[in-house]
Amino acid sequence: MSIEYHEEDVPHVLAVDDNLIDRKLVEKLLKTSSCRVTTAENGLRALEYLGLKENQQQNHFNGKGTKVNMIITDYCMPGMTGYELLQKIKESSVLKDVPVVIMSSENIPNRINECLEKGAERFMLKPLKLSDVLKLRHQLIKCSTL
Amino acid sequence: MERNQMHTQVANTRKSLFDQGYLDDQFIQLEELQDSSNPNFVEEVVTLYYRDSARFLSNLDQALEKRPLDFSKLDNLMHQFKGSSTSIGAKKVKTECTHFRNYCSARNAEGCKRTFQNVKKEYTTLRKKLEAYFQMSRQVGPVETACQAR
Numbered sequence: 001m002s003i004e005y006h007e008e009d010v011p012h013v014l015a016v017d018d019n020l021i022d023r024k025l026v027e028k029l030l031k032t033s034s035c036r037v038t039t040a041e042n043g044l045r046a047l048e049y050l051g052l053k054e055n056q057q058q059n060h061f062n063g064k065g066t067k068v069n070m071i072i073t074d075y076c077m078p079g080m081t082g083y084e085l086l087q088k089i090k091e092s093s094v095l096k097d098v099p100v101v102i103m104s105s106e107n108i109p110n111r112i113n114e115c116l117e118k119g120a121e122r123f124m125l126k127p128l129k130l131s132d133v134l135k136l137r138h139q140l141i142k143c144s145t146l
Numbered sequence: 147m148e149r150n151q152m153h154t155q156v157a158n159t160r161k162s163l164f165d166q167g168y169l170d171d172q173f174i175q176l177e178e179l180q181d182s183s184n185p186n187f188v189e190e191v192v193t194l195y196y197r198d199s200a201r202f203l204s205n206l207d208q209a210l211e212k213r214p215l216d217f218s219k220l221d222n223l224m225h226q227f228k229g230s231s232t233s234i235g236a237k238k239v240k241t242e243c244t245h246f247r248n249y250c251s252a253r254n255a256e257g258c259k260r261t262f263q264n265v266k267k268e269y270t271t272l273r274k275k276l277e278a279y280f281q282m283s284r285q286v287g288p289v290e291t292a293c294q295a296r
Contacts, residue, residue, distance in 0.1 A: 020198045021230040024191060028179050076225070105229050127172050127233045130179065 011141040012036045016046045016073035016085065017103070022126065026072065026103075029133040035141070038068075043080025043088075046073065052092055068098055069141045074126075075104040075111065083115055090119045099140045103128065152286040159279050168272055173235030189280045195234050196273055202227035203266065210259055220258060221250040231269075238268040 013035045017023045023039050030037045040046040047053045050068065071089065075082040082102045089095050099121040104111065112123045121140055124132060163169045173188075180187040206223050209216065228243035242265040249257030 019226060019229050019233075021191065021195050021233045024194060025176075025179075025233055028184070028187065032179055032181075105225075105232065126229070127175065129175055 010034065010036045011069040011137065012038070012067060013141075014038050014040060014046060014049060014068045014071045016040045016043065016071065016077070016082070018042055018074065018077045022074065026128060026133075029128055029130055030072075030137075032130060033133050033137040035070075035137060042077055043073075043082070043085040046071070046085055047080075047088060050089070050092075050095060052088055052095065068095075070099045070101065072101040072103060075102050075115070076106075083111075083118065086115060086118050086120055101136065101140070149286065152282075156279070156282050156286055159282060163275060163279065167237050168275060169235045170237040170240075171235065172232065176235065192234055192276055192280070195230055195236075199227055199230050199269075202230070203269070206262060210262060215255050215258065217250045217253050217258075221247055224250065227265075236269075236272055239265060239272060242268050 011034075013030050015023065015026045015030060015037055016039070017026060018041055023041065027037045027039055038049060040049055044053070050071075071085075073082040073085050077085075082104075086100050086102065089098065089100055096119075100119070101122045101124060102115045102120045103124050103126050105126040107125055115123050122136065124136075164173075176188045176191055184190075202223055206220065206227070209220050209223060224243055224246050228240060228247070231239040231243060242261055246258060246261040246265060249261055
């Protein structure tokens, strides 16, 4: 079954993970779930892409002029954790309503609660399954403009 | 006739990788992501894994030479490597990584060193087996893995 998508109907997801294999996998999972994917290898790059880096002018669209419908990020990353990235996103008036999903290979209740309380939509255990990502895509991503 | 035999051989080889515990469900997840637009996805990911993870192993080798051992650093390095190994379904490798991390928590130097040798051994064994499997698969052409029992 093939579905025709117009450019604006395809959800655009920013996937953040410092692990190369996991980045490749999450990109494939999301593409297979009919998403357009941009990947970032750490929190700083993600913030840059989102236009949230300090001294960047905040506008409705990021520097590349493309809107992001969802952000999925690994928790354990050097420099800036997924939690810290989540914080920055939630502090942004422009991006606070973009759903953020945190992934982790470790099942630590405190960590999970912390992220959910900070406003993460979901906490998912790695490795992600295709069925999980398909479900996520249908449940979370609204294609209408924010 | 011969082609069917080759297909069966590939299927049996694949099955034995699961039966003998080298691979787990996650490998099947990779296979599910392979399609006509990306017919070599599994092999690509595995190749990328072996290329990318080599540096974790050499960093671990170096870190294990230091006196005294920095268990926190060792654990961080192994966390990364374990993550990648888990993501490709490398079951035995993953198990040894877990043992290693347990020894790190226990600050057991001998345990760490011993387990690390096992990690490397399983890593190398799996590589050989997967290389042989992929080569075999390529020779017979696409195999329908979706219908096969594990």
